[in-house]
Amino acid sequence: MLKVENLSYSFPQKDLYNEISFSLEEGQHCAFIGASGSGKSTLVDMIMDPERFMFDGSLEIDPSCRMGYVSQFSQHDRTEDVTVFEYIAEEFNRIQNEIAFICTEMETSSDIEPLLEKYQEALDAFDTMGGDDFESNIDKKLNLAELTRHRDMRIAELSGGEFKLVQVIREMMGSPDLIIMDEPDVFLDFENLISLKNLINDHKGMVLVITHNRYLLNHCFNKIIHLENKELQEFDGRYVDYNLSLLQIKIELQELAIADDEEIARNEVLIDRMRFMASEIDDAALGKVLKARVKIQERLIARRIKTPFVEIKQPDIRLVTDNEIDETTALKVRDYSLAFDESLLEDAGFEIKSTDKVALIGSNGTGKTTLLREIFKNDNDAIEINDGIEMAYLSQIQGEILKESNTAVEEFFDAGFETLTEIRTYLSKYGFDEEFIEQRIGSLSGGEKNILQLAKISAGKANMLLLDEPTSHLDTYSQIALEEAIQNYNGAILMVSHDYYTIMNCMDYILIIEDKKIRRMSMRKFRKMIYANHFNKDYVALERKKKSVETGIAVALRDTDFEKARTLSVELEELVKAI
Incomplete structure (x- = not known):
């Protein structure tokens, strides 16, 4: 269906690919992984529209291959006055109307041959999409994604996560031979992430998904394509085996x-x-x-010289503060209320101490981001910040913190750095080379922008960090680096996140939004809640043991104890077989 051979491509600023090759065949569900900025989205753009690009090598797509596409950036039109069902069924209804119009024309036309040809083309298209059963098939997909109750809801009333699932369903309903999704998991809450997993696993055609989400990687794919350091590697099998x-x-x-x-x-x-x-x-x-x-x-x-797939760049993220304060209450929220078209929070309250690391969780659309912004602005009477607290904010809307027309150099001069050498040295620790720091921020990948935000936050040395979806767009290696940085940070952190791996690896406790209130939850109860609903006990135990063994291997490699590393590797292999 899809074959890439010896493909090379460069931007004016940098080389992306050096004679990479891979293929996709019927039935494969493929995860497309790699470091932020390695060119994954660009390669997808080339597959979708190869005529736009000048490249060396060959990119062959079966002429009969029908493709669907879900973008990471798409947002719904809040003014669109159609229901969820009507939005998904739009192409089916269009073809049905076309068929009805052709039939009407045939009743009065003297030249029926071209109309018969159009009629047959429309019937074939309708049949290819599974048109005879499209209404029941839409209902099945909505049920699979746990969106049945949203069937007759207006598109404008959906949360961003719900709309992303509806988009996936709409593309799948066209029965494409290949559906491509670019980070469809970004900003999905955990329930919606489960729904996305179910939709991917239920789809019978080929799937190519750019993702860094560890839950999807562990549960959805039978092929891995890894793009790293201008080269590409294929692996037929699960991500955990890769x-x-x-x-x-x-x-x-x-x-x-x-x-x-x-x-x-x-x-x-x-x-x-x-x-x-x-x-x-x-x-x-x-x-x-x-x-x-x-x-x-x-x-x-x-x-x-090592293989590029072992020499994976991992940023040296360090969250530091010059102004540590004794353990005290850093933030108090009392009788906080929030409403837009409807009430989201009513008389909510909580406290965070100066060394607490806290995750704020809740379904999409419950007011988490708005609350975080209001804390940062500190102009609401319901919010009290300790006098010794200096805050820094990472936004999921990256343009709020980074000026996209700036280069990285200009951004960090604006942030108080005094010399170009100082900026180069500082950003090199985050994996950014000379070419990168002269690029406009607007041209960077989503993951690169988030790393740049983290670098800017760290330079400010604040003692309380407000992080809104900090792992979004980050590759797996950067996520792990961020988790380590959070664990080593001495100040307070309030983090909005749907990434339960990051939450469990480095948070002290949870603040969960339910029924318009905010309540505190221990990590033990949070794990129990997540695992009871979505995992069996054996899986949980195996994952914990696997992480422990991987940590042991990392320590053995650091100490150059290769005999121990190989012994632990055998143990890890047995655990992987059991997952």
């Missing part, structure tokens, strides 16, 4: 690299000794031996 394979390769290569380092060091001593002797003695034979030894050294250094 991750294990990468880890085993890393153990092997790290051990070889240390052996290579030792051999290179020994060789360097020999070369230095021979060069000294050559400077003292004019001997042609010695010169030849020296040249041979230098060539051996060059081969050793070239061989030492």
